[in-house]
Amino acid sequence: MLEVRDLEVAFGQIAPLCGVSFALEKGETLGIVGESGSGKSLTAMSVMGLLPLSGGRITAGSIIFDGQELTKLPEAAYRKLRGGRLGLITQNPMTSLDPLQKIGPQVDAVARLHLGITGQQARARTIEILGTLRIPEPALICDRYPHQMSGGMKQRIVIAGALAADPDLLVADEPTTALDVTVQAQIIRLLDDLVKERALSLVLITHDMSVVAQTCDRVVVMYAGRAIEQGPVEAIFAEPQHPYTQALIGCIPKGLSEDEHLVGIPGTVPTVMNYPKGCPFHPRCIRAEDICTKTSPSLLPRVDGAVACHFPGAAP
């Protein structure tokens, strides 16, 4: 459905993304996980063709969506795709809705634009979609303004907007970060059901390994603008090969065992201005040797996945 190969993005002289590759099949959920500044959201923006908005451009690599190359697509064609076959759910539902417009027209507009249907038909569709998102009294909600609703409800409306034109691929950029845990559980459950019912493909971008563990089929772990490890979710959690993935999993409190001890990863996430030479993780890595400071490891395939490390292997 979606294949991203060796994607590189630059803002002027700065290259925050250098070498991101992954593929996603129909009906699959792919998790992109990483800490702040790792390039997760930029990857989403690249797929959605929204980079020019922030002054970025794709300098190398390709993005193929359903057989179509997106990196060379003219803006007019992209407009048809975006919101139509490509849906986007943004992080902050408080800012992604127009505060001056009622809910109904905001969701209707998507279907009217992309499916070419009348206002009445679009409203009927909107009400149906709001219903499937378990929003109580959808017809009444259409006449409300965003400020009259809670954060969880607003995020459902944003999802409704993304679904209005029957997309094939949904990109969700941290859809639950701004929400409380019980609401997060509702939204994640909802997305999971949608993927199954509509055979959607979902790219779920998150910093939360627990969310990935609970929802995704495949995982891409990003660090400093690179995809450093990827594979099926079970393999990534059971036998991570990259020291960063191992350390990241070790940072989450798991349960109540007395022996468990959180250590964290020494140092800090590099910012785009000071990406280290060689392997970007080497200053914080326990396995780093001379070669890691000099050459950047390339993404090498391993059993049903890939890892970019000079010394991959199970944790000692």
Added chain:
Amino acid sequence: MTNLLEVRNLSKQFKSSGGPFRKPRAMYAVNDVSFDLPKGRVIGVVGESGCGKSTLARLILRLIEPSTGSLRFDGDDLRAKSPAAMRRLRADMQMVFQDPYSAIDPRYTITRALIEPFVVQGRYTNGTADQEVSELLTMVGLSPGLASSFPHQISGGQKQRVGIARALALRPRLLVLDEPTASLDVSVQAQIISLLEKLHDDLGLTYLFISHDLSLVRYFCDEILVMYLGRVVEALPETDATVRHPYTATLMDSTFAPDPRQRRIIAPLEGEVPSPFDQPPGCAFADRCPRATAICRSETPVLSTAFGHAVACHNPL
């Protein structure tokens, strides 16, 4: 074990003044909260946004004035203290704030931020300040070389370490930690948590740890208070105690396990937290509770230890 902090029936009412089109309204941000914090213990306060956990932290340090209730710190009645006496006492009780970016004055160097507490307490002596600052920085795992940096020159994790160092400057006995890791990346969060664990053991500190992250609280704390709309609904004496309150059970269910083999179908809680301004009578959780019966909608349950530990529920699990 003696209690360092005793909180009894603490409440805080906020009033919104009316306007031309609005009646004045009142709500309880914290409602009838009581608990004991023994010396050396770590108590976690957990709840969703708006449940009053941060207000509770500020009430305890009297950064805002409680409406009713009593506060005792090491036997002293805090509410009877004059502002000057309270200021002296705060040397013993310090707070670490959620957002390290706004908790440190951007125009201050790290040194200046760290000697501020001494200046406030009138304990500042010119000669020993540098020594004191480098000791504090070493204690929180920072290089003393950072002393002359400004906040914008260091990372978020380092800033939070400075926030902790500043809270420790006067060697307090109680540290109130208000979501100290909520704005940090997970790898840095784990560093800060392990630093706090080490300081707890080395300095014999007592913590009140406020967080929305139940798995973190269960990992870090000895006891847990679960809050919902201003009230403590359950007080778990051990982190692995059997959960009795349906809300606590839901919170536990909503917390994802970081393990794909433990994937489960969760039945998410329907509905949302009601507005504190027009709370329904009875139990605040009744509308979302799968176990609610008629009494839950008429009578507010009080904390009762009839089932082992304190639970405020008419139909506990």
